[in-house]
Amino acid sequence: MSAQLIPVEPPPSYEDARKSPIPDSKSPSATPGARKPPPGPPPPLDVPYLNDLRRQRVVLASASPRRRQLLAQIGLYKIDICPSKFAEDLPYSLGALNYVLETASAKAMDVYKREIDNHEKGEPAIIISADTIIVSHDGRILEKPRGEVDHLNMLKMLRDQGEHKVMTAVAVMRPLESAVEPGYKMETHVEETTVKFDSNVSDELILAYVRTRDGNDKAGGYGIQTAGSILIERIEGSYDNVVGLPLRATLRLIEKVMEPEEDLDEELDNVFDGKAYED
Template identity: 30%
Template sequence: MKFILVSASRRRIEYLKGFGFIFEVKKVRLNEVIVEGNAVSTAIKNAYLKACSAHKSAPLLPVVGMDTVVEVDGKILGKPKNRKENLEMLHMLKGKAHRVITGIACLKKDFIMIDYETSIVEFRSDIEEDFFLRYVQTGEGLDKAGGYAVQGLASAFINKITGPVDNVIGIPVLKIYKIINAICEV
């Protein structure tokens, strides 16, 4: 089951290859959209826009787009634009539970499959400012929704995860597998 993955994320590419998926990678530049007050719609819309951007060039293969966002206190967090914004995001998450939503869109010919995965992540409340500053200086969180990478150094911030951990990484692999299998049967 070969497909096209629309992503610039090295971790998504490596993770999916690790599971033996066969795919081509298309990178696109997309101004991500925020649907105010609706994190699920935001993740799905951006995933769909990514998939659409590559669909015309390969209409016979399934094209998969994904987008991950973080929602805390009703605010939707994408990727921080700089270190200052990264630090602000981490402060918003400190001591709180937040949702991590990954939208998935798969297109093949005239068929569209859209789904999403949700996980709840609880940050520790005892993280000191200096620790956040050290993390931000690594740059690890700059290209991650919510400004942190659960699979990296930011694992120290996590108190608890409810739901798929791979979704927090931005790759809900079982959901992706099911969607690709279903659309390949079309």
């Protein structure tokens, strides 16, 4: 195994967790006279609003390394990590969808209030926040495991119940230069993916996985992109949603909030003129 693939840091404790190759010129598929791509990683997506953001301050209201890695996949490499201090203590009685959506929105608002007048770093261009929960087959909301016993019982329950849902709410907020209330534009989305555990996974294998501590800091207690994949038989929906950030939906939200403010003013004028209510 290459040294680059070996984790440089040990998995977190439960307490810490809570706080394609270039074708060969001789290959039949190679195009005669075609120029080989330059060495190194592929260039970032050449999209106007992403190109603008790469020159500005993009704030991620999360300490999740997985979300940062996913944003890098769309070319947002320079991310300012400003974890939200929101307590995440909303009542589960809200229901799964409202719970995860209001939590993600509150995270964005918390960071917005703290960073909007940051004289050292400057005002954020956008703030991206997210919250991921697991909803068991019987409707229970699961977040990060509290300890080894809780972790073990959580994974056994998910196996025994068969399918469960992963829900991630994403909120993207952009401060506005105009004085239009409330001073920002925010777009939100909730992505849902169905995950089915392998019913034949043994208690011993689950315990072995728990002791790797790989799932300590993950909702539901497992990571699909790491060793937790051994527990999973199949998924229906977005893979990166299970990882922690649905990229396709996040890209749409970014595009929406990056619309020029004159377009926003026109939308408001239409509302005030009553045009927005016309068929």
